[in-house]
Amino acid sequence: MQRCIKIMRVEKAWQPLSLAANNPMSPCMRLGFRRLVRADAIYFGTLFTPTKDSFEAGTKDDARHKETTQERAFGGQERGSGVSAKVMIGLHHVAKHFASAQAIRDFSMEIYQGEFVTLLGASGSGKTTILRMIAGFESVSTGHIIIDGVDMTQMPANQRPVNSVFQNYALFPHLNVFDNVAFGLRIKKVPEQTIRTRVYDALAMVGLEKFASRRIRQLSGGQQQRVAIVRALINEPKVLLLDEPLSALDLKLRKEMQLELKRLHRELGITFLYVTHDQEEAMSLSDRIGVLAQGELLQYASPEELYSSPSSPAVAGFIGETNLLTGSIVDVTKGYTIVQTPYFLTKTPMRADHVLGAPVVLSVRPEALHLGAFGDQALCRGVVTERIFGGSLVHLWIRVAPDLTLHCVSHGVNQTYALGEEVDVQWDPNHSLAFCQTDKPPSSTLPGIAGVLGSNGSDGP
Amino acid sequence: MVLFFAIPNLYMLFISFMQVGGYGGIVYHFTLANYGLLFHWVEFKVIADSLLFSFLVTIFCLVVGYPFAYIIATSSPKRKIVLLFLVIVPFWTSSLIRTFAMMFLIATDGFINSVLLSLHLIHQPLNMLYTMGATYVGQFYSMLPYMILPLYASLQGIMDHPEYMEAAKDLGAGAAKTFWKVVAPLSIPGIATGSLLVFIPTLGTFFIPLLMGGGGVVLVGNFIENQFLAADNWPFGAAASAVVIVITLLLIGLSSRYMNNAFLEEER
Numbered sequence: 001m002q003r004c005i006k007i008m009r010v011e012k013a014w015q016p017l018s019l020a021a022n023n024p025m026s027p028c029m030r031l032g033f034r035r036l037v038r039a040d041a042i043y044f045g046t047l048f049t050p051t052k053d054s055f056e057a058g059t060k061d062d063a064r065h066k067e068t069t070q071e072r073a074f075g076g077q078e079r080g081s082g083v084s085a086k087v088m089i090g091l092h093h094v095a096k097h098f099a100s101a102q103a104i105r106d107f108s109m110e111i112y113q114g115e116f117v118t119l120l121g122a123s124g125s126g127k128t129t130i131l132r133m134i135a136g137f138e139s140v141s142t143g144h145i146i147i148d149g150v151d152m153t154q155m156p157a158n159q160r161p162v163n164s165v166f167q168n169y170a171l172f173p174h175l176n177v178f179d180n181v182a183f184g185l186r187i188k189k190v191p192e193q194t195i196r197t198r199v200y201d202a203l204a205m206v207g208l209e210k211f212a213s214r215r216i217r218q219l220s221g222g223q224q225q226r227v228a229i230v231r232a233l234i235n236e237p238k239v240l241l242l243d244e245p246l247s248a249l250d251l252k253l254r255k256e257m258q259l260e261l262k263r264l265h266r267e268l269g270i271t272f273l274y275v276t277h278d279q280e281e282a283m284s285l286s287d288r289i290g291v292l293a294q295g296e297l298l299q300y301a302s303p304e305e306l307y308s309s310p311s312s313p314a315v316a317g318f319i320g321e322t323n324l325l326t327g328s329i330v331d332v333t334k335g336y337t338i339v340q341t342p343y344f345l346t347k348t349p350m351r352a353d354h355v356l357g358a359p360v361v362l363s364v365r366p367e368a369l370h371l372g373a374f375g376d377q378a379l380c381r382g383v384v385t386e387r388i389f390g391g392s393l394v395h396l397w398i399r400v401a402p403d404l405t406l407h408c409v410s411h412g413v414n415q416t417y418a419l420g421e422e423v424d425v426q427w428d429p430n431h432s433l434a435f436c437q438t439d440k441p442p443s444s445t446l447p448g449i450a451g452v453l454g455s456n457g458s459d460g461p
Numbered sequence: 462m463v464l465f466f467a468i469p470n471l472y473m474l475f476i477s478f479m480q481v482g483g484y485g486g487i488v489y490h491f492t493l494a495n496y497g498l499l500f501h502w503v504e505f506k507v508i509a510d511s512l513l514f515s516f517l518v519t520i521f522c523l524v525v526g527y528p529f530a531y532i533i534a535t536s537s538p539k540r541k542i543v544l545l546f547l548v549i550v551p552f553w554t555s556s557l558i559r560t561f562a563m564m565f566l567i568a569t570d571g572f573i574n575s576v577l578l579s580l581h582l583i584h585q586p587l588n589m590l591y592t593m594g595a596t597y598v599g600q601f602y603s604m605l606p607y608m609i610l611p612l613y614a615s616l617q618g619i620m621d622h623p624e625y626m627e628a629a630k631d632l633g634a635g636a637a638k639t640f641w642k643v644v645a646p647l648s649i650p651g652i653a654t655g656s657l658l659v660f661i662p663t664l665g666t667f668f669i670p671l672l673m674g675g676g677g678v679v680l681v682g683n684f685i686e687n688q689f690l691a692a693d694n695w696p697f698g699a700a701a702s703a704v705v706i707v708i709t710l711l712l713i714g715l716s717s718r719y720m721n722n723a724f725l726e727e728e729r
Contacts, residue, residue, distance in 0.1 A: 137627050157630040164631045170624035174646040183642070184632035235632065 083287060087146075088113040088271045089134060089239055094143035096129055096295075103129045104295040107143070111239070111273060111288075116265050118274040118282040120318065121292030127275045129295075131241050134273065136160050148238050163232035164241040168248065169224045171216045177203070177227050178212040184235040202234045203227075206260065222253045229264065239271045246281065258285055279319055283307070291315050313435050316363045323369070323406050325362040329354055329434070339434055343401055344380050348432040360434040368431035369408040371396070371423045378424035382406065384417045398425060470706075477699035487695055495700035504684070508704065511681035515663040518600045522608035522659045523652065525601075530612035530651075534620045545613070548606050556603045560672050563599055564590055591675030599673035600663055607662070608655040615651020619644055653719040661709050681705055 089111040096104040104126045111117045119127040132138040134145055136157030144153045152160050163184070171180050178199055185195045203209040206226040216224060225245060232240055242261075246254045262285060265272050276282055282289050283303045290300040291314075299311040303319075310316035313324055327341035336347040337354045339362055348362060382398035385405065389395075394416060396408045406425060417423055477495055480488040498504060533544045551559060566572045567589040574586040589595055619625065625647065629639040667682030679687075681701060688698030 135627075135631060137630075156635075157627070158633050158635055162631075164628070166624050166628060168624065170622075170628040172625060172628070172643060172647075174643075174649075183629070183634075187633040187638060231632070 083112050083114045086113040087111070088115070088148055089273065090144075090146035091130070091134075092144045092146065094130070094133065094145060095141045096126070096133060096138065097141045102295065104133075107295070107297060109290055109297060109300055111271060113271055114269050116262075116272045116274065116285060116287045118276060118286040118289045119292055120276060120279060120282040120289050122277055122318075124294075125292040126295035127277075127292050128243055130292075131164075131243050131273065131275050134160075134239070135162060135164050135241050161238040162241055163235050163237035164243065165225075165228050165232050165245045167244045169228040169245075171224055171228055171231070173216050175216070176212070177208065177214050177216065177219070180216065180227060181231045181234055183231065188235075198234060202230045205264070206230055221249050222257060225249065225257055226260070229261070233264070233268065233270065237270065239273055242272065242274045244276050245274075247276075247278075254281070261285060283319070289319075291318055293318075309433065310363070313361045313363060316433065316435075321366050321407060321409075323364045323366065325364070325404070326437075327360055327362055327434075329356055329358050329360055332356060336429065337434055343404060346379055346427075346432070347429045348434045349430060351434065351436075353436045354434065355436075359437045361437055362432055362434045364406075364427055364432045366395070366407040366409040368427045369406060369410075370426045370428075371398070371408060371410065371417065372426070374424040374426050378426055380425050381422060382425060384419055384421050384423060387417070387419055398423060400425065473699045474703055476696050477703045479696045481694045481696045484693075486693070492696075495696045496704075498697060499700060499704060504701070507679055507684045508681050508701075510679075511664055511705075512708070514597070514600070514680055515660050518597060518604060518663045519608075519656050519660045521597070521601050522604050523656060526605055526608035526612055526655065527652075530609050530616050533609075533613050534616035548609050548613075551603075551606060557668060559603060560599055560669055563602065564672055567595060567598075590673065591677060593674060593678055596670050596674035596678045599669045600666060603669065604659040604663060607658040611654035611658065612648065612651040615648045615654075616644070619647050650720050653716040657713060657716050660712060664705060664709065 087110045089109075091107055091109050094104060094107045095102070107126075107130065119130060121127045129138055133140050134147070134152075136152070136155060140153050144151055146152065147161060172183065175183070181199045181202060182195050185198065190198075200209050200212065203212060206229070208223060208226055208230070211219065211223065211227075216227070219227065225248075228245070229240075229242075245261075246257050249257060258281065261272070261274075274282075274285060286303060288300060288302055289306055291298045291306065293314060299306060299315045306315060306319045310319060316322045317324065325341045327339040329337055330340045330345070331338035332350060332354055335350050337350045337360075338345060338347050339360055341362065346362070354360070380400045382400035382405075384396055385399045386397035387394070392411060394410050396410070396417060397405050398408060399405045408425070476487055478491055478493070480490045480492050480494070482488045499508070529548075533541055533548075536544060564571070568574070569586045569588065569590065571590070573589070574583075577583045578586065625643055626639050629643045634642060665682050666680065667686045670678040670680045670683055685698045685701050685705070688694045688701065692698075
């Protein structure tokens with residue numbers, strides 16, 4: 001590739017840029033040309049101003065360039081976001097007892113090759129403990145951890161085919177960027193020449209090739225994050241473990257890194273296991289999400305499924321915002337269950353566990369609520385007590401009764417109501433869910449539940 | 462500070478450039494002869510010997526102190542307190558008194574010889590006191606805590622951030638490689654501080670060579686003491702001190718580069 005670039009520099013240096021960019025060329029030639037565009041832009045100044053076309057061509061070339069360098073950096077591992085049916089990680093009845101308490105009890109889950117799976121839970125839910133058990137930093141009390149078909153339960157951390165990105169990056173402060181990234185390859189005694197190319201190619205993937213000789217402390221948070229990810233990925237792990245890697249970054253950078261992670265996952269095809277307490281992050285990144293509470297897996301499904309059919313009020317409250325109303329089943333008919341809440345009757349899709357007279361928690365997403373003047377069709381009527389304008393979305397809180405305030409999200413600015421205005425409330429029964437109340441009442445510490453359930457109706461956002 | 466530190470030192474520097482009187486005392490007349498004398502073979506050897514002595518004592522302290530500090534840093538909190546207590550206890554006694562205690566232990570008719578004799582392991586008392594070896598042991602013993610404590614502080618800082626060691630293991634390093642590639646380099650500030658704290662007092666020591674080594678061991682500390690007190694040649698002694706101080710300052714400057722790279726602190 002180097003040779004190619006040199007040839008390009010000699011032969012094509014005089015050619016006007018827009019013309020050259022439209023010529024059909026091999027990816028290698030195009031790459032060479034792309035480099036040339038940058039160089040010429042400096043030397044010739046305004047004489048050959050790169051046109052929009054040439055830059056777009058360059059962007060495409062960049063993508064192609066990344067593919068080829070990735071193959072070199074990561075040994076041409078099979079690519080693509082195709083999630084295969086092969087189980088990469090199997091957790092079988094894993095439990096973890098700490099000296100004082102039981103952190104994880106009877107935890108089982110499977111992660112397919114190439115999947116992006118997130119463990120979502122509040123702090124103390126055991127999600128990090130599970131990650132650390134897979135990495136080998138934490139012993140397993142009972143149960144088995146299978147990675148790529150091999151029982152790794154007793155395997156020391158340094159012999160497991162997984163690599164981690166730590167919450168605070170854990171980049172070695174005594175080494176520069178290059179040596180940090182090269183650390184794993186040097187342990188494996190890869191020839192120094194190979195290390196050089198692979199480290200530079202890997203750094204190029206995240207746009208940090210110019211920072212190779214920098215000290216870690218000279219990097220910004222986002223750059224450190226990228227180095228930490230590259231340091232793990234360069235070892236071609238079967239699974240990349242990420243422990244709240246973005247929690248130290250500010251919002252804008254976090255969004256940027258989310259996209260970067262998604263891109264890396266898609267392009268490398270490595271299985272990602274991600275841990276976070278941020279449900280939005282989990283939703284936007286993952287193929288599947290495992291929701292954890294108190295060391296137990298509440299539900300393990302795709303983001304869409306978790307959102308549309310959560311298995312419990314706790315999951316409903318954790319995944320997105322929801323209104324929770326208590327009531328009891330008064331009738332079961334034609335695929336629908338009729339629920340009597342303290343203020344109105346409503347129907348909801350029937351579920352298998354619905355029996356007459358059972359107490360239920362009804363969950364209605366804020367965006368399922370309709371406001372207007374519905375007359376007899378209205379479920380209830382209330383007063384707007386709070387209003388938050390959030391750009392494309394408007395949040396409204398409607399007090400239906402002293403102990404019941406509903407949260408409503410609506411698109412569009414046309415449907416706005418002033419504070420104190422009376423309004424009818426209605427929702428499509430198919431967009432509500434009724435959970436039979438088991439012995440486990442929804443924990444009020446979960447976000448999204450507070451403020452709607454029970455008597456704390458006057459709470460605002 | 463000015464009164465007790467700067468003025469005496471500047472005065473000493475001043476008289477190191479003066480001539481000595483025929484019967485001792487100082488003649489206020491500028492000369493470089495005192496420094497010239499230091500390059501004579503005997504005096505030069507004293508300084509070279511002292512540097513070697515200090516270097517070796519520092520190495521011994523490092524080799525013995527590092528594992529000890531590592532054990533303390535990785536111990537359970539309860540055991541840590543006991544071990545740290547054991548390191549600090551010697552500070553409660555004057556090092557002069559501890560040196561006398563050691564003399565008693567290794568003297569010809571001392572404790573060790575009497576025990577060995579009564580056990581019939583030896584038939585003649587071993588000659589341990591008043592040797593170079595005794596001087597090394599005495600200096601090593603009195604300096605060891607100064608090495609252990611900074612090393613411990615440095616290693617404890619690393620143990621408080623287990624993610625560095627976990628990252629090394631995660632990247633495939635076994636216990637040995639984790640130590641040599643991560644723990645040891647990160648503890649360099651502790652090594653530098655401890656070495657300095659051992660090296661500098663050892664370079665200036667005079668009573669341990671005097672008591673443990675007898676008259677046979679002359680280090681630069683004894684030499685300076687002799688010039689001031691016995692030979693009454695203050696300018697020459699002052700010149701020798703000035704050289705020691707310059708060496709010391711050079712070493713501090715050198716090692717402060719490593720100490721300033723306090724790797725862990727700058728992280729947070």
